[in-house]
Amino acid sequence: MQYMLLVYGDDRLWEELPGDEAARLDDARDIWAQELVKSGHLRGMAGLHPASTATTLRRKDGQLVITDGPFAEAGEMLGGYQMVECSNLDEAIAIAARFPALRAGFSMEVRPVMPQ
Numbered sequence: 001m002q003y004m005l006l007v008y009g010d011d012r013l014w015e016e017l018p019g020d021e022a023a024r025l026d027d028a029r030d031i032w033a034q035e036l037v038k039s040g041h042l043r044g045m046a047g048l049h050p051a052s053t054a055t056t057l058r059r060k061d062g063q064l065v066i067t068d069g070p071f072a073e074a075g076e077m078l079g080g081y082q083m084v085e086c087s088n089l090d091e092a093i094a095i096a097a098r099f100p101a102l103r104a105g106f107s108m109e110v111r112p113v114m115p116q
Contacts, residue, residue, distance in 0.1 A: 028100035051077035
């Protein structure tokens, strides 16, 4: 089964990290991703630009409304994702638990992907 691992955090968390700590987390994330490739779990991944670059579309009274910025006014925003193939939720959680940015205050949501 495929699981989407969704990375959430406050953009300021990353901006306020000392440069050497950010570099260590980047390196650790790259190693984590390489391990997922080697184990055959990784199906895709990408980071996202800051939430301030988002454009949100919604319908209001039948009209399309386009707004600059994210839909939610929240501290934590979606920052990236990994799609992994796992035998069950426990395996997906074990993979997510090793995500290096968790140590810096980011969070990761694990969600099963609907079959097509």
